[in-house]
Structure formats: C-alpha cells, structure tokens
Amino acid sequence: MNETTVGFLGLGNIGGGVVRLLREMGGELEKRESVKYSIKKILVRDIYKKRSIDVPKNILTTNAEDIIGDPEITLVVEALGGDMPAAEYIKQALMAGKSVVTANKLALATHWRELLATADEYGSKLYFEAGVCGAIPIIRTVTDSLQANRIDRLYGIINGTTNYILSQMSGKGVSYADALYEAQQMGIAEPDPTADVEGGDAACKLAILSTLAFHSLVPLDDIYSRGITTITPLDIEYGKELGYTLKLLATSKREGGIVCSRVHPTFVPQTHPLASVSGSYNAVYLFGHACGEMMLFGRGAGDYPTASAVVSDMIAAARGEAAPQYRMTSESTITPNWESRYFIRLKALDKPGVLGTIAGILGKHKVSIASMRQNPTGETHAPLLFVTHLARELDVRAALAEIGEDIATIENVIYVEDV
C-alpha cells in the first residue's frame, strides 16, 4: 500500500470536492489502486467560516508554511485559485521536493516556464490535468497517448460558462445579459464573470494545451482573445440561417512554422460535432497526422468533475508516475495576421451604390465575398451581411477601417471556421 501524507491549499468548491470524493472512494482506491491518503493540513483564509464540508478544525490553518515546511507532507493539492500567492506556494512546495497537483490554470499559464523549471531543478513533479477542461483527460491524451502524432489543428470549447450562455441565447433567443443573469443564478457563472465572458479563462487553458500539443511555447500574452459580451441574438439568428452555430472557440493551428492561437466567438457549421456541444459541457477536437480527427467531450468544471481529475493526478503522484513534460522542439512565433472566414454585419445607408462601394472596398483589400444578404427595411439604414472567403486578419481590419460611417456602421464581426 502506497500511503501519502497530503496538504491542501484551499477548501472551496474544488478542495472540498476532492476531500468529499476521497472520503467516498478512499476504500475502493485502497483496494483497487493501492493508494491511501492522509490529509494532515488544509490552508484556508478563514478557519471559522461555515463550510459545506465538515473537517476537524485542528487540521485547518491560515499559515501556508504549516504545509510547505512540513517534511511529512509529500503531496500538495493546490486549489486556492488566482495567480498569487498560489503560484508562489506551488513554487515553494516544488522547491521543498514535494509533488504538487493543481487545478489552477491562471497560475500555471502565467508562471508556466518558471514552475516547470523549478520542478526540473528540484526533481519534484507538477501535475495539472484538472487545470484544463475539468474531468476531460485532455492533458494525458496529448502527452501520453498522442506522442507519435504531429498535431496541426486543435479546436476547443473550453469554457463551460460561455458555452452555457451562448446555448441559452441560441435556444431561447434571449439577450446576453439575460442569459448571464440566469447562469449566475444557477451558479454556472461567477458574480464577477469577467474571466469567463471576456475569454481570459479559455486563453489560459489554450496556452497550456497548445504548448503541450504543438511542442512549442505558446505564451498567454500572445493569445488573441475576445469574449462574448458583444454578441447579440441577431448575430446568432443570422448565423443559424446560414447554417452555423456560435461558440466561444479556442483555436490553435500550425500555419507554416507558426502556431497561431486565439480565443473568440466563432461560427462553426451546424453539422460539425462541436456544434452539438451545448450547455456547460466542454469539448476538444483535434487532428493528428497519425490518429486523424479526435474529439473529447465531457464536464469541464464543477466540484466532482474537477475532483475526478485531481484525484487521478494524486494517484499518479503517489505512484511516482511521470508528470506532463513540456519539451519544446520549436519556439512559437505568433502571427496577428491569421487566415479565417468572416461574418460581417453592418447597418448600411439604404441607397443605390452603397452595396457596390462596400464590396469594392473589401475587394481592394483582397477580401472576397462568399455570400451576402440585404434586408431592405424602408428606413434610412438597412441590415447588410457578408460572409467572406478565407481572408487575412490585417486585410479585413484595413477594409473595415475604410468603410466610413457615412455609408455604413459595423455592427459586429465574427469569425467563421469550417473546422
């Protein structure tokens, strides 16, 4: 039997979920996996706070040193959240030779190089399956199962909150604000939803996943990210009429020698498996040159789904199994000039010649139109919609900058991915 003394940093949704799951499954894990855990200390902010999980008060502490400085504790489970002090505690635990299991994508994506270098230097291990897509074993799939592949495209619905909001907007025709409010009432969105709805959470996960999948450092700062706050039911409705479903898509592609990673609202064909991923579910769809296409689907958040991944990493740590390695074979150069198709919704002056002027400006900037739709309203300005063929980002931006408000206002621009 492999007996491990554990210290927890955090006893919130995830820390509490892991403790609960260990209590429920402890006996089975002992028999089946020959691992046994004893929780010695748990770091919290407030020892006297009322909690949904009962733990003896004497194992709670507000001093991280009680865990990091205790040589009996060989495994640390970090579920504090936020960048600091979490990243510093992870680093100190690694320096003390402990294994660390974390669910914290922000700390990891921000301090990735430093933390893995510390683990290397001190011969300790850092596991982070729970940091990307909760219960879905995407880190292991990429690092332990697909080594013989060159992965050249990867698409993910990797934020459950935004997927829930967009699914509600699409299914019920409600506004972004109403869908967000409902998600907050249900506990699917945080009271401050910024990290989710602005795309920051998905960008952290994409930085980690793409670095591993492409063996090429994809720094968080180099990921273009745009959230869903400007999406209207009208965008979704027009997209549906054209055969598309709107998702907050995290995309990484190898284009020549360059890895291009971005997070933004994207129309995907209604017939594609990613379009059917609704509610708060997550999915990652990727292409390897040997394995072909593959999609992993499941719960990307929540106490038990995330605890499922944390406990799996705890078992790997107890057995001394290798932690995911980051071996860079090429330095990534991020291009701001990627290629995509674009959905451009405008309100144009309803008079002869305007359509031709706009089409002329797009053409001048090498943006060719795949389809167009005009809804005359009898008013001075009428809705106008273009979907382009593949075009370069900088060309599209230049063309849109040239369309003056005297002829049209740009209402929204959304990427279209044929996946």
Ligand SMILES: NC(=O)c1ccc[n+]([C@@H]2O[C@H](COP(=O)([O-])OP(=O)(O)OC[C@H]3O[C@@H](n4cnc5c(N)ncnc54)[C@H](OP(=O)(O)O)[C@@H]3O)[C@@H](O)[C@H]2O)c1
């Ligand atoms: N929630 C999810 O579905 C989910 C899914 C995947 C990954 N994650 C990640 O898991 C991590 C934890 O999330 P969570 O939802 O469990 O957060 P949470 O419910 O807010 O819990 C945070 C816990 O950490 C403690 N804590 C925070 N800052 C502290 C500090 N400076 N010193 C001491 N204790 C501190 C809190 O103590 P008190 O209890 O005393 O306040 C609380 O117990 C985050 O990195 C998150 O991104 C969450």
